[in-house]
Structures are given as C-alpha cells and as structure tokens.
Amino acid sequence: MRALSLSAFTALAFWSVGPLQAQTEKSLYERLGGKPAIAAVVNDFVGAVGRDKRISGFFAKADIGNLKTRLVEQICAVTGGPCSYGGRDMKAAHAGLGIRAEDFSALVEDLGATLNKRKIPKKEQSELVSLLAPLRDQIVTR
Ligand code: HEM
Numbered sequence: 001m002r003a004l005s006l007s008a009f010t011a012l013a014f015w016s017v018g019p020l021q022a023q024t025e026k027s028l029y030e031r032l033g034g035k036p037a038i039a040a041v042v043n044d045f046v047g048a049v050g051r052d053k054r055i056s057g058f059f060a061k062a063d064i065g066n067l068k069t070r071l072v073e074q075i076c077a078v079t080g081g082p083c084s085y086g087g088r089d090m091k092a093a094h095a096g097l098g099i100r101a102e103d104f105s106a107l108v109e110d111l112g113a114t115l116n117k118r119k120i121p122k123k124e125q126s127e128l129v130s131l132l133a134p135l136r137d138q139i140v141t142r
Helices: 002-023 028-032 034-051 064-078 090-094 101-117 122-139
Strands: none
Touching: 028 034, 028 122, 034 064, 034 101, 064 122, 090 122, 101 122
C-alpha cells in the first residue's frame, strides 16, 4: 500500500510538471539550433567581417581560428548553452584597437546580415543582439 501510494505520488508529480515544462520556453541556445548552428553562424559572420572593408583592417593580425572558437564559446555561454567562455574579457581583448561606435555598428550590421542569411528568426536575432549590445562600452574606446 505504501509502495502504491509512492508511485501514485510520482505519477502525479510527473503529470503536474510535464505541462509546466511544455509552457517554459527553450533557451536561446536551443532555439538557435545548438552548437553546430552557432558554429555555422560564427563561421559566416567572421567571413563577412573579413570582407567588410569598413572594419576588416582591425582583424589583419588576429588569430582567426582562436577568434571563431572564442565567439562560439561566448555565444553558447550567454544564450544558456553548456559552454564556458575561456577567452579574455572584452575590455582586455579589444584594448588598444581604437574601436569607434561606427565600427561597432558595422560589426552588428554584419551579424544581422549573417543571421538573416542563416534564417534565424527575428525574435532570436533581437534576443542575441540584446545580449551582446551591452558589451559595447567595454569594446568601444573612442
Ligand atoms: C559585441 C561585439 C563583440 C564581441 C562579442 C566580440 C568578441 C570577441 C572575442 C570573444 C574575441 C576573442 C578574445 C580572446 O581571444 O581572448 C575578440 C577579439 C577581437 N575582436 Fe571582438 N568582439 C566584438 C566587437 C568587436 C568589434 C566592433 C571589433 C572591431 C571592429 C572587434 C575586433 C576584434 C579583434 C581585432 C580581435 C582580435 C584581437 C587579438 O587577436 O588580439 N571586436 N572579440
């Protein structure tokens, strides 16, 4: 009898949690398509930035392989994915580059174009941009 009531309790617990979980929105990480989709976006994005004459000069001496790895980690981490960012903080990473507000805008524009190309819905695009935009003050130095 005790075992029966315990399993009845377990069944009830699952029954009540199930519908609640269904209502909870998935993380942005999951909605973007997880790590493979984020890696594909980062790959295209870094390519687009490299072709953008307004800002490509900044990346002339950058280690592009490392940049892609770090960006994937960072986007995975801030969107709720199972990653931790292992790079430098944003202030240290961009110190001395002399990035202006217009350079930052150009990069965000390239990100938007890449997200459109990859068919990321507008809702997810704006959530991602909202997570990255606050980093502007650590990156823009003039
Ligand atoms: C929200 C916007 C941005 C994010 C999230 C971001 C993120 C990153 C990350 C994760 C790294 C690698 C750090 C490391 O290796 O430890 C990096 C490096 C770099 N970023 Fe950004 N960045 C942003 C904006 C910009 C802008 C606007 C520019 C220039 C127009 C820029 C130029 C660079 C360059 C040149 C490097 C390489 C520095 C080096 O190799 O020493 N970043 N960025």
